Amino acid sequence: MDFSVDILGCGSATPTVRHQPTCQVVSHRRRLMMIDCGEGAQLQMRRQRLQFGRLRHVFISHIHGDHFLGLPGLLSTMALHDTGGTVTIHCFRRGAELLRSIMNVLCSETPFQIEYDIIEPERAVILDDDALTVSTFPLYHRVPAVGFRFDEKPKLRHIDGEAVRFHGVSNAWMERLRRGEDYVAPDGTVIANDRLTRPADRACSYAYCSDTMFDPRVAEAVAGVDTLYHESTYLDDRLEKAAPRGHSTAAQAGRIATLAGVRRLVLGHYSKSYDSDEPFAAEAATTFAGPVITAHEGLRLDLDF
Ligand SMILES: [Zn+2]
Numbered sequence: 001m002d003f004s005v006d007i008l009g010c011g012s013a014t015p016t017v018r019h020q021p022t023c024q025v026v027s028h029r030r031r032l033m034m035i036d037c038g039e040g041a042q043l044q045m046r047r048q049r050l051q052f053g054r055l056r057h058v059f060i061s062h063i064h065g066d067h068f069l070g071l072p073g074l075l076s077t078m079a080l081h082d083t084g085g086t087v088t089i090h091c092f093r094r095g096a097e098l099l100r101s102i103m104n105v106l107c108s109e110t111p112f113q114i115e116y117d118i119i120e121p122e123r124a125v126i127l128d129d130d131a132l133t134v135s136t137f138p139l140y141h142r143v144p145a146v147g148f149r150f151d152e153k154p155k156l157r158h159i160d161g162e163a164v165r166f167h168g169v170s171n172a173w174m175e176r177l178r179r180g181e182d183y184v185a186p187d188g189t190v191i192a193n194d195r196l197t198r199p200a201d202r203a204c205s206y207a208y209c210s211d212t213m214f215d216p217r218v219a220e221a222v223a224g225v226d227t228l229y230h231e232s233t234y235l236d237d238r239l240e241k242a243a244p245r246g247h248s249t250a251a252q253a254g255r256i257a258t259l260a261g262v263r264r265l266v267l268g269h270y271s272k273s274y275d276s277d278e279p280f281a282a283e284a285a286t287t288f289a290g291p292v293i294t295a296h297e298g299l300r301l302d303l304d305f
Pocket of ligand 1: 062064141211
């Protein structure tokens with residue numbers, strides 16, 4: 001899998017024996033990027049066989065303990081191993097200051113570089129390379145909070161091995177063919193690109209929204225993503241609690257998915273008040289016609305689908 005997400009924790013603030021606090025790891029071309037880091041995240045990484053040394057980015061949506069407190073432990077453990085490289089923590093300023101002072105006490109020297117990228121509450125691109133863009137957008141919670149959107153860049157076309165051999169195309173041309181250029185032979189003959197290549201795979205996208213109350217502006221920010229993870233702390237039986245606490249119900253998550261026109265909805269951040277996740281999918285299905293997946297620890301989802 002070139003682009004996938006592992007669910008390490010999908011419970012809400014109070015941990016239960018069924019669910020860990022929030023944490024996920026997005027993997028893109030072997031690079032790991034963590035979203036939120038509740039307590040126990042490092043143990044879940046071990047259980048789910050995700051290598052510390054491949055972790056390059058940590059995105060923290062907001063500074064509440066159940067999304068943040070796993071980070072000092074994880075970084076301290078990573079400091080025991082000679083991982084090298086740089087880990088960038090994308091975080092609100094208060095969280096960055098807090099983490100910096102904790103790390104100064106716990107382990108002032110790490111065998112890898114820790115960089116801090118300060119998140120602002122408005123929409124912004126926070127990571128951009130030739131394969132992927134990661135951007136933030138506002139969520140509507142009790143403290144400043146952002147969601148994260150991962151968009152793959154358009155991919156390269158596939159070379160048709162037989163066709164390029166037949167036309168005697170030199171290796172120097174392969175990259176240009178992948179990018180869609182027509183081939184110009186040494187004698188000036190032009191061969192259309194689609195006779196030498198096959199179409200590129202689709203570029204896929206993923207968005208993460210936790211924690212937030214229902215707000216149509218969230219749907220605008222995640223419009224058109226393939227896979228949407230949206231919190232569903234409650235069912236509609238506790239609807240009156242959801243907005244004042246800065247959370248959503250499963251039916252509201254479904255409405256966001258419908259408004260945004262996503263292909264697939266993943267639910268999580270379940271309140272401790274429920275002892276089964278099944279009703280969440282059923283309730284979201286009343287407001288969203290596409291597939292609904294209830295997250296659980298250990299779930300790996302292919303995001304390239
Ligand atoms: Zn929160």
